[in-house]
Amino acid sequence: MKGGIAARLISGISLLLAVVVLNFFLIQLAPGDAVDVLVADGGATEEAVKRIREDYGLDQPIGTQLFTYVLNILTGDLGYSFHFNKQVTEVIFEALPVTILLGLAALFLSSILGVVLGVAAALRPTHLTSHVVTLISLIGYATPTFWFGMMMLIAFASWLPLFPAYGLTSVPPPKGFMPYALDAAYHLVLPAVTLAGLFLASISRLSRASMLEVLNADYIRTAEAMGLTRASVIYKHALRNAAIPIVTMIGLQLGQLLSGAVLVETVFSLPGIGPLLFESVLRRDYPVMLGILLMSAGMVIFANILTDLTYRLIDPRIRGRSHAR
Amino acid sequence: MWFSFLRSCAHVVAIASGLTLVWLAPATSQEKGGKAVVASVKIPSLNPLHPAAAVGQVSAQLYGTLLRMDEDWELQPNLAKSWQVSDNGLQLTFKLHPKAQFHDGSAITSADVKWSIENSVANHRFGTAMFGAIGGIETPNAQTIVVSLVKPSPAILRSMTSPRFLPILPKAVYGDGQKFMKHPRHADPVGSGPFKLSDNGLPSYLVLEPFEGWVNEGPYLDQVVFQVVGDQSALRVGFQRGEFHLASGSALSTYRDLAQYDELDKVVVDPCCEATGSIFAMDMNNRKPPLDDARVRKAISMAINRPFISEKLHVGRTFVPTGPIVASNPYGMSDAAPLEYNLEQAKALLDEAGYPEGSDGNRFELSLIHLSIWRDLHITVGTYLVPQLAKVGIKINREQMPDTGSWGKRVSAWNYDLALMLPGNFHDPTVGVSRIYVCDNIKNRAYTNTSGHCDPKTDALFEAAAIETDDTKRKDLYRQVGERIRDAMPITWISETPTQMIRDVRLENMPIGGWGFYGPMDGVWWNAGAKK
Numbered sequence: 001m002k003g004g005i006a007a008r009l010i011s012g013i014s015l016l017l018a019v020v021v022l023n024f025f026l027i028q029l030a031p032g033d034a035v036d037v038l039v040a041d042g043g044a045t046e047e048a049v050k051r052i053r054e055d056y057g058l059d060q061p062i063g064t065q066l067f068t069y070v071l072n073i074l075t076g077d078l079g080y081s082f083h084f085n086k087q088v089t090e091v092i093f094e095a096l097p098v099t100i101l102l103g104l105a106a107l108f109l110s111s112i113l114g115v116v117l118g119v120a121a122a123l124r125p126t127h128l129t130s131h132v133v134t135l136i137s138l139i140g141y142a143t144p145t146f147w148f149g150m151m152m153l154i155a156f157a158s159w160l161p162l163f164p165a166y167g168l169t170s171v172p173p174p175k176g177f178m179p180y181a182l183d184a185a186y187h188l189v190l191p192a193v194t195l196a197g198l199f200l201a202s203i204s205r206l207s208r209a210s211m212l213e214v215l216n217a218d219y220i221r222t223a224e225a226m227g228l229t230r231a232s233v234i235y236k237h238a239l240r241n242a243a244i245p246i247v248t249m250i251g252l253q254l255g256q257l258l259s260g261a262v263l264v265e266t267v268f269s270l271p272g273i274g275p276l277l278f279e280s281v282l283r284r285d286y287p288v289m290l291g292i293l294l295m296s297a298g299m300v301i302f303a304n305i306l307t308d309l310t311y312r313l314i315d316p317r318i319r320g321r322s323h324a325r
Numbered sequence: 326m327w328f329s330f331l332r333s334c335a336h337v338v339a340i341a342s343g344l345t346l347v348w349l350a351p352a353t354s355q356e357k358g359g360k361a362v363v364a365s366v367k368i369p370s371l372n373p374l375h376p377a378a379a380v381g382q383v384s385a386q387l388y389g390t391l392l393r394m395d396e397d398w399e400l401q402p403n404l405a406k407s408w409q410v411s412d413n414g415l416q417l418t419f420k421l422h423p424k425a426q427f428h429d430g431s432a433i434t435s436a437d438v439k440w441s442i443e444n445s446v447a448n449h450r451f452g453t454a455m456f457g458a459i460g461g462i463e464t465p466n467a468q469t470i471v472v473s474l475v476k477p478s479p480a481i482l483r484s485m486t487s488p489r490f491l492p493i494l495p496k497a498v499y500g501d502g503q504k505f506m507k508h509p510r511h512a513d514p515v516g517s518g519p520f521k522l523s524d525n526g527l528p529s530y531l532v533l534e535p536f537e538g539w540v541n542e543g544p545y546l547d548q549v550v551f552q553v554v555g556d557q558s559a560l561r562v563g564f565q566r567g568e569f570h571l572a573s574g575s576a577l578s579t580y581r582d583l584a585q586y587d588e589l590d591k592v593v594v595d596p597c598c599e600a601t602g603s604i605f606a607m608d609m610n611n612r613k614p615p616l617d618d619a620r621v622r623k624a625i626s627m628a629i630n631r632p633f634i635s636e637k638l639h640v641g642r643t644f645v646p647t648g649p650i651v652a653s654n655p656y657g658m659s660d661a662a663p664l665e666y667n668l669e670q671a672k673a674l675l676d677e678a679g680y681p682e683g684s685d686g687n688r689f690e691l692s693l694i695h696l697s698i699w700r701d702l703h704i705t706v707g708t709y710l711v712p713q714l715a716k717v718g719i720k721i722n723r724e725q726m727p728d729t730g731s732w733g734k735r736v737s738a739w740n741y742d743l744a745l746m747l748p749g750n751f752h753d754p755t756v757g758v759s760r761i762y763v764c765d766n767i768k769n770r771a772y773t774n775t776s777g778h779c780d781p782k783t784d785a786l787f788e789a790a791a792i793e794t795d796d797t798k799r800k801d802l803y804r805q806v807g808e809r810i811r812d813a814m815p816i817t818w819i820s821e822t823p824t825q826m827i828r829d830v831r832l833e834n835m836p837i838g839g840w841g842f843y844g845p846m847d848g849v850w851w852n853a854g855a856k857k
Contacts, residue, residue: 030730047453047769051328076510083377085511094528158562165562166554171530194382269555271528279367282698284730 008308012301019292019297020073024066026205027286030084069290076292079287083183083280088291091276096295098168098272102265105188106195113251114200118207118246119239131300133204140201145260149267150196156190163190191268198260199253206249210242217241218230251307255300360548361832363842364560364572367497370529372511373492374449378573381843383490383551386533387491389517389540389832391419391438391483391485393845394600394752396838397656400482404433404517404540405470405491410750414477414794421468422540427495428514428521431540435464440496441470448505455484455491456651460641477792479799480753487752487840493517519544519847529553543847557582562825564592570832573841574825580701583825591830591857596642596823598841599653602648602750602757603822605702607693607710611778611815615680619813624651624674625743626817627708629719630666633822643820647757648807651750651821652840656803664811664818671717680718688718695745696732696757697725703745706819710743747822748772752761754803759787762810773813778815831855 024163030123035052053059057068072079078088121133138216157165164170164187174183214220223233258273273292333630364380366456373384376431392405400406439462446452446459458478463471474481485491489654498515499508514522519541520533531551535544554560557577563569564586574583574594586592606624615621631645644652645663652659672682680688691714695707704725711721721743726732736744752758758765764779783806790802826842833852836844 046768046770080507083369083374085372095431150556153556153558154563157559158565161566165566166556166559167529167552169529171526171550171552172532173523173526266555267558269553269559271553275367275555276528277371282728284728 005305005309008305012305015301016294016298017070020070020294021066023290023293024069027289028062032283038136054248054280075295079289081284081285082278083241083283084288088287091274091288092291092295095271095273095276096299098270099258099261100127100190101184101320102191102195102261102270103254105251106260107199107253107257109192110196110199110203112202113196115207115239117200117204117209118214119234121208122211122215123234125208130208133208137205140197141205143195143197144261144321145198146267148193149264150188150199153267163187165190168270190269191264195257195260195264197262198256199250202253203246203249207246210245211238214242219300240314244311247310247314248307251303251310254303255296258296258299264272277297341610343592343660351827355543355545355626355834355848355850356852357545357547357855359546360550361546361570361846361849362550362563362568362850363470364551364554364563364569365551366555366573366576368531368551370511371522372508372525373488373494373524374445374506377782378843379576381487382573383531383533384488384492384842385518385521385840385845386520386549387514387516387518388488388494389425389519389845390488390491390493391434394481394483394839395484396481398600398752398839400486403486406484406540407478408461410482410794412639412714414479414792415474417472417474417481419470420471420472423468425540426538426539428516428536429495429498431495431497432467433493433495433517434467434472434660436694437496438480440500441491441493444499444505445491446517449490451490451751451756454760456481457472464511467469477794479794479796480755480791483600483752484756487651487843488518489843501687516602519845522745523548527553539847541847543849544695546846546849547846548771549846551857555686561585564827567829569593569827570829571835573842574827575822576817578825580639583633583642583827584640587825591855593828593857595826595837596825597649597837597840598824598843600653600752600840601824601843602651602752603747604649604651604818605643605706605745605747605820605822606816606818606837608736608741608744608746608776608816609814610739610744611776612739613742615678616691616742618678620674620678621680622817623813624671624678625714626814627665627671627674628714628719629664629817629819630713631664631820632666634706634709638709638818639701639822642825643822646821647819649762649810649818650754650807652802653821653823654750654752654754655796656800657753658807660802661807661811663803668716675717675719679781682718686718687720688720690720691742692722693743693745694724694726694732694735694741696729698728698729702747702820702822707745733771736775737769739769739775739777739831744775746772754806756790759791761786762806762815775806776815778813780813783809783813830857 006141032271035049035058069079081088081091084091093226117133121130126128129195155161168187169183174180220233220238223237261272262274262277266278276288277292349484363382365382368379368383369377369386370374370380371383373388381537387403391403391405392408393401393458395401404422404425406422409418409421421433421435427433432482442456442462443806444504445810458474458476458481459472460475461473463472494571495515498510499505512525519536519539521536522531523534524532530658533549554563560572561575586594609616609622611617635641635643636643647661649656675688682688693707693710695703707723709724716722726735736743748761749757760772761774763774763784764781766774767777767779784811786802786806790806793799824841831852833850833855835849
């Protein structure tokens with residue numbers, strides 16, 4: 001098993017390096033650069049433009065820029081942000097905890113609720129519950145996240161002013177860990193529910209389908225024939241076997257989580273990675289864009305490795321296969 | 326008779342009581358206290374020379390200036406308690422307020438001012454345009470600054486009224502040899518303005534509190550909070566719930582969105598901040614046919630229905646321009662006739678220029694590039710222009726650029742026929758207007774003279790106006806400039822687009838004209854009883 005993890009890690013790191021180089025060239029392909037944006041409101045003299053290019057190293061040949069960039073990344077330096085006037089790592093690490101917090105809250109909410117709804121629908125596939133779950137899933141799947149977010153905001157921050165409409169905390173934030181955590185949780189309710197809506201649909205649909213398939217399997221009939229209790233059959237035998245595709249799906253959601261966060265964080269004015277990415281794209285702030293792309297690629301690769309490890313925990317057959325190798 | 330007498334007595338008593346009540350009632354005056362929450366788009370930095378408008382709003386509170394400009398564009402003392410211009414206009418002498426100090430308690434000296442001017446010249450993108458006439462700076466004592474000019478520059482004093490252009494900074498902190506634009510103290514700034522930083526919660530919020538050492542009356546507010554908001558719905562809800570008191574309506578909302586604020590009890594939307602002089606225009610590449618012919622350019626200008634754009638597309642929130650300088654600027658042509666809309670005359674001009682209508686109804690094709698942001702301006706007007714110019718037989722191939730960088734690259738390479746743009750006039754034509762028209766600024770860079778039009782007579786007028794110290798003569802020179810440019814029409818102006826200020830009416834004495842909310846809020850006070 002250790003060999004398998006090492007191989008996954010090595011391939012993950014190689015993939016990450018390839019992502020760095022590819023992203024760098026992709027961004028260079030776009031017309032215009034950060035200086036075009038910085039001086040876009042005009043008036044800058046030629047000397048000023050030249051000085052800005054020199055300051056940010058944009059006067060160097062592309063090859064030199066790439067070499068310096070990769071070298072700096074290996075030392076943990078993601079560069080300097082043209083727009084935010086500070087180190088990229090600082091800019092990203094200010095925003096990352098907000099996105100992780102929102103993502104985890106949304107993923108937790110959608111996973112629990114999605115599996116519960118999916119299992120409930122699978123147990124009585126012809127019952128009204130199943131149809132309602134299917135309908136909710138379809139609506140959830142078809143609804144654009146930003147629109148759902150705006151509706152949540154209008155409904156629960158404007159018509160029924162129960163929740164805050166913007167920000168991660170009150171201003172100034174409460175002092176002390178618990179009051180701060182509670183304040184942040186209160187501010188996260190609407191954004192987390194909105195983002196969870198994005199995953200809830202797919203997780204509940206998949207849970208339903210996966211459970212239906214497993215419930216029709218021979219070993220489930222055998223377990224029932226052996227006189228095991230209904231709860232034992234469902235939770236010990238059926239759900240455990242149905243969980244593999246669900247775990248895969250949850251792992252794969254991480255990439256989608258970032259794209260969903262761009263919209264949700266913007267609607268609810270959360271200072272996370274989403275608005276940061278949007279702003280850096282608009283401002284052609286390459287170092288920040290590259291930093292975020294690198295970080296998100298790293299997160300997706302990490303999530304895939306984590307999903308692999310979770311399979312091994314859930315399914316003894318995979319563990320066995322790994323030993324056999 | 327007795328009844329009349331009693332009635333007269335009653336009147337006298339009533340009037341006397343009324344007068345007594347009026348005398349006893351406190352006059353509405355500036356009171357201390359209260360909090361103003363400013364909803365802002367992302368504030369990327371606290372570096373006062375950062376070009377983002379959101380930074381400008383914060384800088385106006387954190388950083389002081391030598392002089393200030395009131396809502397009538399008149400200069401007023403600020404950190405400099407007095408100033409003097411020599412008779413020949415070549416020497417400016419400033420006397421600092423003896424109590425002027427930075428937020429760390431250190432005194433503001435002439436050495437700090439000298440360093441601050443040199444810093445703006447070196448690091449501001451308009452540095453040379455604003456302060457290029459400075460030949461030397463003397464500091465005979467700690468409170469006196471003598472600025473020598475190589476030529477008169479009447480614009481220079483107004484350039485000293487906004488911390489977006491010339492913030493007064495402590496040399497001891499920022500003049501330590503590190504690059505100013507990357508200075509680490511921008512995260513924890515030492516300012517000189519009416520408010521000081523109390524809590525830097527960026528990227529979410531900023532809390533400012535009054536600076537006790539401020540040299541002028543005020544500040545009256547106990548606290549100014551900048552809350553970063555990224556969405557129009559959240560902005561609207563914030564105002565509805567009374568949580569926001571001030572915002573730029575131009576950053577997140579469309580002109581139609583702004584109508585929603587009229588429904589709120591305590592909120593108004595005003596056009597503001599005229600010193601930024603925002604004017605929406607269409608650049609025309611004068612180098613290639615048919616745009617090298619002034620008759621064609623005039624025909625295009627004449628085919629644009631500006632009142633329709635302002636009244637219908639922009640729901641009355643923009644104004645029809647009269648020339649290259651916005652009418653609210655002291656040098657604008659406020660009394661000139663608006664640009665004419667006449668389709669028949671436009672067609673006649675095109676015929677005269679040798680571009681008759683073809684069998685398909687088209688005379689020629691032109692490319693039009695515009696941005697995909699500022700929906701009311703670039704997208705709406707860009708879309709409008711396609712069928713509108715087709716009415717005179719001009720086929721427009723519209724290209725929407727994904728971002729400012731792509732747009733800037735095309736404009737810089739002169740690779741377009743028509744390009745929509747939003748140049749700011751700013752506080753003086755020498756800063757924001759001449760750059761678009763003069764011959765020596767034909768550059769491969771956006772917001773220079775990218776049209777390529779060159780008229781030495783216009784240049785001479787701009788030059789004469791830039792150094793004219795008599796304000797009446799200066800206005801006349803800029804009027805001649807305006808008329809000459811209107812006649813040649815190297816670019817055309819579509820609408821004057823002032824910033825829209827969303828404001829809670831209880832924020833009394835909020836500056837609207839001049840720099841508007843890009844100016845200090847030291848005179849603003851909270852009047853709980855104010856009504857719309």
